[in-house]
Amino acid sequence: MDFNNDCFYCVKDPRLTNLMIEICQLEASTLYLFKEQTYKGRCVVAYNGHKNELFDLNDEERDLYMKDVAKVARTLSKAFSADKINYGAYADTMTHLHYHIVPKYKNGPSFGGTFEMMPKDKVLLKDDEYNELINIIKGNL
Template sequence: MAFDKDCFYCVKDNRLTDIMIRICDLEASTLYLFKEQTYRGRCLVAFNGHKSELFHLTDEERNAFMKDVARVAQAMDKAFSPTKINYGAYADKMTHLHYHIVPKYEGGPSFGGTFEMMPEPKVLLSDDEYTELIEKVKRNL
């Protein structure tokens, strides 16, 4: 599996753990919960292995990765009942293949538009609240 020593998704150091909490490993990826929770339930699915584009994956890798993305989105739909789920695959500077899975709620932040990557002010939760969100996702995977 490809590895980039400068990539926090590969290294899994404090650059990653300061902003996300690992939920679990999936077939081709790792699932994280964002600590910033403006969009209740916002998660990220990071491919296991350093690749920067979907077309860099083999057919099997791509199918497994996209299956993980769909599985997470379905779990989030069951767990949080959002109006819509947004998907973001931005990586101009952090070139590790990953998808933001962002539940959106009618009347909530950025509904009808693009979700904010780093919204201000930050919505941070207690450890118990993070645990509750993680358990809801896990129960529905």
């Protein structure tokens, strides 16, 4: 499996753990809860192995990864009654294949537009609140 010593998804150092909490391993990826929770249930699905682009995966790897992305999106939609799921694959400087899976809610932040990667007024939770979200997600996977 490809590995990059400069990549926080590969190394799993504080650059990663300051931003997100590992929920579980999926078939081809790792599921993380994003600590900034303006969009309740926001997660990241990071490919297991250091790949930069979706087209860097062979057909089987891509199919397994996208199966994970779809599974997480379905899970978050069900678990949090989201009105829409947004998918963000912005990686200009973070060269590790990952998708932000962002539940959106009518009358909620940014509905009808692009979600904010790091909103000005961040919504950070207490540990027990993160654990509650993680348990809800795991219960719906």
